[in-house]
Amino acid sequence: MSQNLERWLFGVFSKAVSHKSLGRATILTFHRVSDNNSLFGQEEVGILEFRDKMRLLKKHFNVVSIDELLNARVNDELKPYTIALTVDDGYEDCYSVITPILDELKLPGAFFITTEGIEQGGLWNDKIANALLLTEQQSIHIDGEEIFIGDDASKLIAFEKILVKCKYKKLHERSQFIALLNEQCKTEFTDYDFLTEDKIRAIANAGMIIGAHTHSHPILAVEDEQVCITEIKKSKEILENITDSSIKHFAYPNGMVGRDFNGKHESMLKKLGFESGFSTTWGHFSPDSNRFAIPRFTPWDKNVYRFAFRLVRHSCKKYG
Ligand SMILES: [Zn+2]
Structure with missing residues (x-):
């Protein structure tokens, strides 16, 4: 970022509106x-x-940890432009890229891990990507429709289409769908790019927070109650065994309040001993926020200046 721009953004603009960001925090989500x-x-x-x-x-x-945020009891404890960092899913780069950078800069972070990935090397969407990338087939049939996958551009279109189709399926339907896809593509899942138990322990030992993100990344709102409880509980237990400490925080898969989870799932978290649940719905955290539907924010800009500007604006914005 150019020096002048940085000086204006943080020396003039952010100071002029800083009172609006007092008493609240922005929690960023990365993948x-x-x-x-x-x-x-x-x-x-x-x-x-x-x-x-x-x-x-x-x-x-x-920049503070999510524990620090949750411990804040009154608004005054959150200074202007307070930020917390969270990373969802649990890919290998949490260990090899993100943790070393946070560690070097002494920044705290929290990692919400989907535990099936530790066992299988990836998640459901990786299995779809892998099938489409490796296949030598020119087309596949999905729900009676022929989809061309003979070149990269068509593969990309097919991938987006299949993701949309699969995301809101129940877990057992999603597994059946992926098995059929692999059969048609004549492929097997081999693209292992997920955290291992040792790498999770190393992240925890670097002082980062480990949280749960279910076992298989279902949309909780479409699953039966017992499936949800099993999914949440299993991920907590697996991560507690790996880290040998209590797992207190959870991030809902996909995470939109009302659409992907609801009050029923918030109660499950409480009963299972969690202290927080993070959504992907945009907003701020304040000490009086519902701790089981905590809003987050994802600035999408690649340019660091735009990213910073959006973050300052978000910190001051009012959410209904
Ligand atoms: Zn996720």
């Missing part, structure tokens, strides 16, 4: 940080981009 540039990973944050963004947060924002 993957990588330079792989794979066909289906174009939304990923690059490594240098992530480092630049973290440097800027360190310099101009008040």
